[in-house]
Amino acid sequence: MGASVYLSKPGVLCAAGSNADELWNSVTDGKQDGIRKVTALNGKTFFAGRIADDVLCKPSSARYDMRIMRIEELCLRQIESDIERVKTLYGAEKIGVCVGSCDNGTEFSLAGHRTYFKSGSFPSDYSLEIQGADYVAAFIREKYLLSGPCLTFSTACSSSAGAIVKAAELLKSGICDAVIAGGVDIASDTVLMGFDSLEAVSSEITNPFSKNRHGITLGEAAAFFVMTRDMPEGNAPFARLLGWGESADAYHMTSPEPGGDGAFRAMKSALASAGLNAADVDYINLHGTGTKFNDSMEAKAVDALFGARETPVLCSTTKPLTGHTLGAAGALEAAVCFLSIVNNIGKAAGEIKLPVQVWDGVQDEQLPFLNIVSKGKNCAAGKVRVCMSNSFAFGGANSSLILGL
Structure with missing residues (x-):
């Protein structure tokens, strides 16, 4: 793989926490406080991982x-000092x-x-720009006055995992010396109603890998890292992106290849x-x-890979705690792996904590x-030094990240 790729402590905002430390407490304690009942425009009620409005x-x-x-x-503010540091360097x-993101201005476009349809014209302040996939990335570039490559990835549930992979490739190629990488998505009415039309949404909080599972619980989140080839300065916590793998099985528009080959x-x-x-591998954060x-x-x-x-191998899915955060899921769950590594450094076997899966067992x-x-x-x-994070999306867009020390 050549030179190392380092990840800073992530900025995080999701239903399970307003920063990385809160997220860690939630995923190790199994807190589901952020999973709430919400009502969509069509009048149907769903469980969803929602960020409280008053923190935004x-x-x-x-x-x-x-x-x-x-x-x-709000997520970017958590890593602003790291962004300004690499900008100076x-x-x-x-x-x-x-x-990585799947939302294209649904909040405005749906209303527009x-x-x-009611009046025959769009509102005067409506612009197609908000439906451009690039807007979530362009915002960061403009906010911090950056002029390097600016890319958005929209491969459904693996979007931000793909963004992290591309960031690593930009670093290893020498095109960039630092990359702000991650994802953001929302559980909008369009998303809730769309997944409901696929009969994929659970009537209860999601119960992955159970005999009694009935589907997903959607959620919203943002998670961002500052990625570099150079080790972060001082005593700041960091992990390395040790490797990654991607595949495209293209089996079906929404259904995965049944045998799991991709x-x-x-x-x-x-x-x-x-x-x-x-x-x-010490732990896998499952797509689940x-x-x-x-x-x-x-x-x-x-x-097939770990059964021998x-x-x-220890594993869990954290989606019953965060909801399925779609385009942000890859980055959010990479953040969970990051925290699993750095928060267990120096811990004895009996002191180690890992993210728990809340389900019926x-x-x-x-x-x-x-x-x-x-x-x-x-x-x-006994140790947590290497973690794998899986993101498997519509259309067979599959990504797997490996983080370690």
């Missing part, structure tokens, strides 16, 4: 003030931006189209790029959406066994 603030430099920009603004032209190839490629074996087919194929893929280990006997870290169950980890 108006973006400082956005041309359009909307929910997704308020979430992104390397110059604005050597700092890139890579953002309702006005259009997921398997992404994970296997990640291990190969990191120069690691399956036995080296709670749908029948996605959980099935992921369990098969994990078993003497000790089953009834494993689906039709799926291969998964060694799931559950609430109230000792995680039994």
